[in-house]
Amino acid sequence: MGTKRWLPSPGGAVRGLTLALMFGASLYPIVFVVMSSLKSKSAFATNYFLPDFGHVHLDNYRGAAEEVLPSVWNSVLVSAATVALVLACGVPAAYAFAWRRFRGQQLVYTVAICTMMVPAVLTFVPMFVLVRDLGLIDTRWSMVLPYTAGTVGLSVFLLRSFFRAVPQELVEAAKLDGSGDLRVLWHVVLPLSMPTLATLVTLNVLWTWNQFLWPLVTISSEDERPVPVALAFLTGDRYNVDYPQLMAGYVLSALPLVVVLAITMRAFIRGMLSGALKA
Amino acid sequence: MTQVVDGLASTQGKARPATVPPPRAGSAHRKQTAERLMQALLPYVLVLPLAAVLGVFVLYPFGQAVYRSFTEWNGANIDEFVGLANYQTLLTDDPLFWPSVRNGVLLTTAFVAQAVLLPLGTAWMIHHLRSDRIQYWLRILLLVPAVVPTVVGFLVWSQFLQPDGLVNRLLGAVGLDSLSHNWLGDTEVVLLALILVGFPWLNGANTLIYLAGMLTIPSDLYEAARMDGAGRWRTFWRIELPLLRGQTRLLVILSVILGLQNYDNVFLLTQGGPADASVVPGLLLYNNAFRYGQYGYAAAIGVLLFIIIFVLTVLGPARSWRKER
Numbered sequence: 001m002g003t004k005r006w007l008p009s010p011g012g013a014v015r016g017l018t019l020a021l022m023f024g025a026s027l028y029p030i031v032f033v034v035m036s037s038l039k040s041k042s043a044f045a046t047n048y049f050l051p052d053f054g055h056v057h058l059d060n061y062r063g064a065a066e067e068v069l070p071s072v073w074n075s076v077l078v079s080a081a082t083v084a085l086v087l088a089c090g091v092p093a094a095y096a097f098a099w100r101r102f103r104g105q106q107l108v109y110t111v112a113i114c115t116m117m118v119p120a121v122l123t124f125v126p127m128f129v130l131v132r133d134l135g136l137i138d139t140r141w142s143m144v145l146p147y148t149a150g151t152v153g154l155s156v157f158l159l160r161s162f163f164r165a166v167p168q169e170l171v172e173a174a175k176l177d178g179s180g181d182l183r184v185l186w187h188v189v190l191p192l193s194m195p196t197l198a199t200l201v202t203l204n205v206l207w208t209w210n211q212f213l214w215p216l217v218t219i220s221s222e223d224e225r226p227v228p229v230a231l232a233f234l235t236g237d238r239y240n241v242d243y244p245q246l247m248a249g250y251v252l253s254a255l256p257l258v259v260v261l262a263i264t265m266r267a268f269i270r271g272m273l274s275g276a277l278k279a
Numbered sequence: 280m281t282q283v284v285d286g287l288a289s290t291q292g293k294a295r296p297a298t299v300p301p302p303r304a305g306s307a308h309r310k311q312t313a314e315r316l317m318q319a320l321l322p323y324v325l326v327l328p329l330a331a332v333l334g335v336f337v338l339y340p341f342g343q344a345v346y347r348s349f350t351e352w353n354g355a356n357i358d359e360f361v362g363l364a365n366y367q368t369l370l371t372d373d374p375l376f377w378p379s380v381r382n383g384v385l386l387t388t389a390f391v392a393q394a395v396l397l398p399l400g401t402a403w404m405i406h407h408l409r410s411d412r413i414q415y416w417l418r419i420l421l422l423v424p425a426v427v428p429t430v431v432g433f434l435v436w437s438q439f440l441q442p443d444g445l446v447n448r449l450l451g452a453v454g455l456d457s458l459s460h461n462w463l464g465d466t467e468v469v470l471l472a473l474i475l476v477g478f479p480w481l482n483g484a485n486t487l488i489y490l491a492g493m494l495t496i497p498s499d500l501y502e503a504a505r506m507d508g509a510g511r512w513r514t515f516w517r518i519e520l521p522l523l524r525g526q527t528r529l530l531v532i533l534s535v536i537l538g539l540q541n542y543d544n545v546f547l548l549t550q551g552g553p554a555d556a557s558v559v560p561g562l563l564l565y566n567n568a569f570r571y572g573q574y575g576y577a578a579a580i581g582v583l584l585f586i587i588i589f590v591l592t593v594l595g596p597a598r599s600w601r602k603e604r
Contacts, residue, residue, distance in 0.1 A: 011511065015404045019417065022401065026424055026481035029435055032445075033427075048448065089332050092325035102322040112329060115337040119588055121540035121561050122581035125568045126343035127336070129354050149336030152329060181321055203484075210429040212543050217569055228430035232547065243438075250431045257426040269418050272487040273494060 037061070037247035044244050057244065064248035070223065071230030076256055078143045078226055079208045083201055085148040086155050094159035095185045099171060109160075116153040120214075128217055142218040143226065147208050155200055162196040163189050198264045199271030205260050227253045348582045352575035365579035375558050376580075380587075383559040385470060387538030393480040394534040395527065401481070402489035403515065418490070421483035433547040436476040437463070440548070446475075463549050466556035473544060473557060485530055492526040493519065532592045539588050560584050 035051040036044055037060055043052045096102070097109050127146055136142040166189050174184045190197070212228040219225055225233075234249055261268070348366070351359045369376050405417050439445040440462040447459040462472035496519060504514045520527075542561030545551060551558035551566075560580060568577035 012407075012409070015407065019401070019404050019408075022479050022481060023417070023420055025479045027420070029432075029439075030424065030427060033431075033435060048445075085332075089328040093329035096322040096325040100322040100325075102319075105322070108326055108330060111338075112333060115333050117536075117589065117593065118337055118341050119536060119540045119581075119585055121542075121564060122344050122585045123337065123340035124564065124581065125354075125574050125577050126340040126347060128568075129574070130336075130340055130343070132354075145332070146336055149332050152332060153337075156329060180318075181325075206425060212430050213546060213565065228428060231428070231430050231434060250427075250435070253428055253431060254426045257428070261422055261426055265419065265422060268422070269487065272484070273418075273491045 033247045033250050036244055037064075037251050039244050041242060041244055060242075060245045060248035061252070063242075063245045064252055067234060068227070068230060068249040068252045071225045071227045072253060072256060074140065074224060075209055075227040078140050078147070079205045079256075081140065081144045082147045082151070082208045083204050085144060086152050086204055087197075087201075089148065090152050090155040090159055091190070092185070094156045094163055095181065095189060097156070097160045098163035099184070099189075100181065109156075112153055112156050114153075115149075116157070120150060124214070131218055137218055138221050138224055140224065143208075143211070143215055146214065147211065151204050151207060155204070158196060158200060159193070162193050166192050195267045195271035195274060198267030202260065202264045202268045206257065209257060344578050344581055344585075347575050348579035350575040351573075352578075353572045354574045361575070365576050366583070368576070369579055369583065373563075375555060375563055376560075378555065379558045379560045379563045382470060382557060383539055383561075386473060386541075386559065387535060389474040390538035390541075391531060391534045393477070394482055394485055394537075395530045397480055398482045398485035398489050398530070399523070399527070401486045402493060403519070405486070406490060406493045407511070418487070421481070421486055423483075424481055425483055429543065430547065432477060433544055437548050440472050440475070464553050466553055469549055469553065469557045473548065476544060476548070488526050488530065489523060492523045496522050535591050536588055539591075540584060 032049075038056050038058070039047070039052045039060075040055060040057045043055060043057070093112070097105065131137060131142045131146065136145070170188055170192075171184055174188045179187070210228065211226070212232070215226050215229050216232075219229060222230075231249065231253055234246060349360060349362055351357060351361045351364070405414055408414050408417075441447075442459075442461045442464075446462065450456060450459045460468050460472075462468055462475075500518055501514065504518055509517065540561050542559050542565065545557055545559050545562050546565070549557045551562050561584070564577045564580040564584070567573045567580065
């Protein structure tokens with residue numbers, strides 16, 4: 001009995017091994033990119049799979065920084081502005097939907113939720129013409145405004161269901177104390193919704209960061225390119241690619257996401273596990 | 280831009296108060312009346328920014344998309360109503376439309392399996408690990424791949440799938456040279472290669488959604504199943520899977536929507552090639568609009584795609600959905 005506790009059941013061993021292989025294979029490309037970014041060009045050519053600890057080649061990063069960092073900055077601004085706008089539009093509206101009754105409420109809410117079902121591919125062309133006619137081509141607004149519209153429906157949906165989950169007694173007690181809606185929202189509802197907010201912010205940052213085809217058509221000048229577009233152009237000469245430098249560029253392009261996830265990770269996991277997203 | 284939104288916002292703001300019932304007669308002070316009015320108007324003020332953004336950047340383009348699908352339009356000087364001509368050409372005369380739908384359905388089917396079945400299995404394995412600490416760390420590791428921008432993922436896999444890339448080298452290393460291909464340049468295997476991208480398709484967010492569902496299954500249900508002599512397999516089919524139906528439906532719907540309109544991967548890895556063997560509807564739309572300047576025709580592709588998505592995700596599951604509500 002004493003030793004049996006330490007031995008997993010055969011089924012458990014299979015599951016553990018499967019998980020180990022699965023995570024290993026999923027994480028290996030990341031390891032591959034990071035270690036390739038530290039190799040010299042010749043080391044990359046001769047030793048493809050394994051790290052080269054003998055010669056850490058940081059020069060790749062110097063070259064890559066010049067090409068990638070401006071686009072990283074553009075993406076940071078676009079993501080930050082999008083998140084700010086989504087919250088500015090979504091939080092007040094979600095509060096009104098959750099805790100107020102007003103004429104037209106059902107209609108506006110239904111329309112807002114249904115916008116989630118309008119596929120981006122359908123509005124792609126008219127949106128391009130709209131953005132062009134508004135004179136926004138080649139500006140960050142050409143990304144921020146459509147991205148906001150693209151994610152705010154889902155955000156309102158999630159926020160409303162979460163605001164509704166705040167105990168009604170709390171909201172009513174605050175109102176009896178003479179707090180107006182804005183105070184209730186700010187001091188009662190929002191503080192209780194932090195995990196959901198973190199989940200929402202993380203999802204929005206990831207989503208905006210990964211948009212590729214839209215900025216490919218709206219951004220033509222090199223200075224305004226967001227990360228995905230800049231990376232796609234990075235290979236340049238297809239037959240003489242400097243792979244290690246390319247990999248260094250990939251690493252740099254991911255750093256802001258590493259920072260965001262490191263900050264929000266615990267709240268994000270808590271938010272997801274508490275059922276922030278459920279049918 | 281903000282001016283346009285603000286402009287729209289203010290006109291709506293002025294139009295709205297008419298629908299608000301006037302404060303009850305006989306309210307004592309003027310100050311109190313003003314406060315009541317504020318109270319009654321506040322919800323509209325709160326909802327206004329949302330309505331403005333959605334109106335300008337979703338509803339208007341949506342209407343335009345539908346209307347423009349009936350026109351021959353290049354986005355500028357050519358603009359002519361042509362009725363159903365675009366649809367007719369698309370359905371009967373475009374050699375790429377039906378192949379693109381076929382490829383899209385194939386890739387979407389694979390994507391649904393990757394984004395629903397695998398997370399279900401992964402969540403199940405994690406949930407039944409004995410060690411809480413390992414569970415905790417695996418949840419964190421689930422999120423690590425999310426830091427890789429999707430474009431980087433595609434570009435890296437594009438390297439892996441080159442004739443001298445990782446995939447062929449691995450096959451060579453284990454003595455399976457016979458299986459190596461020019462993955463992205465061979466019409467026979469290009470779709471398989473696109474499905475292979477991202478192997479083993481660890482999907483952190485979806486796995487977390489399933490894990491969240493599993494955490495809500497009461498432990499006495501497991502206990503009861505054990506008392507009845509049900510093994511893991513039966514417990515999974517009889518208890519866990521039915522209780523996770525909501526999560527499954529959500530993920531299937533989201534994956535179908537994402538999968539059918541996705542073409543980032545095709546755009547970056549093959550451009551629809553070789554010989555149009557990997558063309559999908561989204562890419563067809565993009566090429567018609569931005570390579571050939573046929574905006575009206577592209578809009579028609581978008582509308583057809585929308586109808587397919589709508590039927591699959593709304594009309595299909597709507598009945599079972601309503602029943603449960």
